[in-house]
Amino acid sequence: MFAGGKMKAGIVVIGGGPAGLAASLKASEYTDVMLLERDELGGILQQCIHDGFGNFIFGKMLTGPEYAEHFIERARDAGIDIRVGTTVLQVEGKKIVASGSDGILEIETKAIVLAMGCRERSRCQILIPGTRPAGIYTAGTAQRLINVEGVMPGRKVVILGSGDVGLMMARRLTLEGAEVEGVYEIMPKPGGLIRNVVQCLHDYNIPLHLCHTVVDIKGKKRLEGVVVAKVNEAMKPIKGTERFIPCDCLILAVGLIPENELSRQIGVAIDSRTQGPIVDERMETSVEGVFACGNVVHVHDLVDDVTIAGEIAGENAGKYAIGEFERIRKGKVIAGENVRYVVPQILRGMEDVTSYLRVEKEMENVKLIVSGKKTFEKKYRIVRPAEMVKVKVNADILTSNEVRIDVKS
Amino acid sequence: MNDKKIRKRIEKIAKKISKDIMVRVENRVVYLEGRTNSWEDYLKLGILAGKIKDVKGVVNNIDYPGKKKMIRKQGGKEKVGEADVVIIGAGVVGCAIARELSKYEINVIIIEKAEDVACGVTKANNAMVHTGIGEKMGTLKQRLCVEGHKMYERLCEELNVPYEKCGMWIVLTKDSLKFKIPSFLANFIAKRIIPFIILRRGKKLGIPMKVVKRKELLKEEPNVTKDALVAVYSPTYGITSPYLLTIALAENAIENGAKIMLNTEVVDVMVKDSRIKGVVTTKGIIEAKYVINAAGLYADEIAEMAGAREYTIHPKKGATLIFDKEYGNYINHSMSLLRLPRTEHYKGGGVMLTVDGNIQWGPTISEVEDKEDTSVTADEIEEIFSMFSPLLPHFPRAVIAYFSGVRAATFTEDFFIEASEKVKGFIHVAGIQSPGLTAAPAIAKMVVNILEKEIPLEKKTNFNPYRKKPVVFRELSIEEKKKMIEKNPAYGKIVCRCEHVTEGEIIDAIHGKIPALNIDAIKRRTRAGMGRCHGSFCLPKVAKILSREAGIPLEKVLKDGEGSRLFIGKAKCLLEEK
């Protein structure tokens, strides 16, 4: 069947990962939805075979594929026009051009939900010197290779970066019989959740070297080893601390970047700190009728939060498409002391809102202060950059042109 | 200077560095033998000898502790082919020669040790098609550069290879002159005298150029440093894609009857009675009347095998940074910053546009011991930033890739192109460093002229100069895209999301005239994996397509030729071992 050509849809959701699935499902309660996914439904969850997903939404620990399948089944039942293997090439206004083996789709829509997720920072983006042999992979690529494609990326592995993906891969590679020499982290604290440090590293006696980085890569055709070094407070390598580690595989878990090439094409304003679209509490971007959710907005720790954001975006895109949505952009949220970023960045100020924020540095016994029309305080035993802080704020505090959030002792 | 004078001169210099140096000069070629204490001294002697007037070549056989010895691989004993001409090396020069020779009724075989063409010096070229203005006057490389530049437009049109006359600024700033003179004088020299000299030189060589005042420059290029004083604009400066050009040259040569043998390394050159008889390769013997030595970094070793060595290659590395396409429009023309006096360390380079839309900075220049040293060091990265930040002070540091190339320089630093006098039928095409890419078509013509003196060359009547352009999905209009997908649904499947490369294009590359049988070969042809995610999404997909199309088990797919396996085995392979 040739299913390409010109068509119309009430809402187009770009991306079929957890954010896009949730958005599509909610939006389908209002109007017809087309879901465009370049790969298969479920997105990155399909390669995250470990458990720990859905504690918040399902009350139990699911694996990535299980979590995804719950939504995929519902999306199929909801009559959503799902197009897998379909990549969006360009967006102009509300006209979308996508390409798949069915042909070129030219879709006119009323509302768009951006849910493209994020991508991994590469070796070059963090400027690791050295040669360019085979055997260097980002953690997500390695995860896909082992868990989905069924090939082993290496035998003796060094992992750079202790974010959750790096930690997961340390365990996964060990289980598959590889030797993980160690996990190296440039920061003085691990980048992932404590639970993952314990269950992925301690369980398997994998050493974690804080304040370390990779300063050289050796090997012509296949990786022969890396040089690691300690770093100083400015995160610069300290001369004399270099150590050569023979290995045939280097895994990089050095950060995720929201993937916003399409958002930029549409003209959506991007927050330089999150590197994602600036959104309000209904997940509407700076362009009317364009909504965004999930890791394309900011990198989340928990998929449950991605689903929740997807539902908000889907619901409001639905309302927008049927003309029951009023665009109001009133207040601004300021990331104050020890706050790296806050999402949403813009407030309509009409309903209660859950603010998501990341702190700059680890602090113990702190107060989170939301100051708007009124002031609201919440105490935290500990805050860490690795763990997103969620705080529910009542609407009456927010009805102000500027709301500021500080985290201080 | 005659041989004797040259020898005395070098002996005088050599004495200061090491007592164990023997100098021999024969027909203006210097042969250095003996020992030094270090690679640095070995290098110093070679460079000094190369600078002496009238020296044609320097063969530096001086030993030093840790010097790598040439190891010859085992050759095959069977005869596997014969040809009139064997070209050793499928870089841009070797392939340009092959294509030029394929215009004549003559049998040509190109021999390449790598799995693909353009894998050595060519691959890491900076893609600039120079005008020749920056080369030393009177050198062979300047002449061939100027000639080659004039041939480019037509060549790239015939071969359907990207070529853009992007133009180039030579910018002079307050810091361009590092002489110890008062600043008003420096300003005057920079603003008036240097542009005048450049312009005059351009006129002599037939290169159009114009002087542009600061105000106009800043209007045209608002992101350029406000410290700019004046600029010289060269509108005919061009850019191309070194590997796409080389692939196209090779494909067109093959279409016109030339043969290519990849994965084939020359281990000996057969000479009888001072005449070429053929080459011994890892695959077997190939009989030939003429051998063209276009072996790049290994040209000296090939010449040695033939007993016709007149030069030593000393590798010079250059590192380049590539930036995200998002900032591809940051400047309108390529640009370089003129700095005088020129130091060894800083030899031009610049901020370059590319045909792919990324901007690149570089290259650096440094002597290296190892011909295969393509590492990029932290110092080189820093150096590139410090070299060009003064030109574009606010350019975002959005690096997506970096690479190093190694230049195949001789100590005399000029091209070495001639028929060997010692061994009949052996033709040197050595010392081809920048501007070798630009000069390649002119080099090819020159080689044909050399051959013509030896054998009658008859033009083919059916030579086809055109090569069909491969499908490049991202360049098509929506209507064209629709048609392509209707014909073949594989053109609808985007594999590389950053560069919008489709499965169809990847399949085309795998089954091309020169099949792309590893990840990097596919990348060079299609750009899959060259975008900002650097292959983290598409690598598994490309590997799977390659595995399927070429019948290679997935776990055996290579990144870049022998020894570069991407994966160590199937999943669970390590569990079975234990």
Next chain:
Amino acid sequence: MSKAEFICIHCPVGCKIIVENEEIMGNECKRGEEYVIQEMKNAKRILTTTVFIEGEQRMLPVKSDGEIPKELIKDCMRELAKVKARLPVKRGDVIYKTSTGINIIATRSMEKKQE
């Protein structure tokens, strides 16, 4: 005399708990103590991994449908390296019964490749 160190995973504080001569120190709350006792007595984990699929290159994600004692996980991995699942499978289908008696179940549904 024995000494062991744990990091409690119950909340983001991540208390470092030291157990020396049966004395538990360093936990800020009761849950830390419970965690350590469980870990010392019988540390168990859910195993999530993959198995081969008959006639296909890709892998099927699976998990143990109950917790497995930590020290048995490696043996279990080796055992599973020999398993080949047959498609189609539904999420939750038992793919294999391990020698420890724990079932290995599919964590996603999968159809045969149509290509």
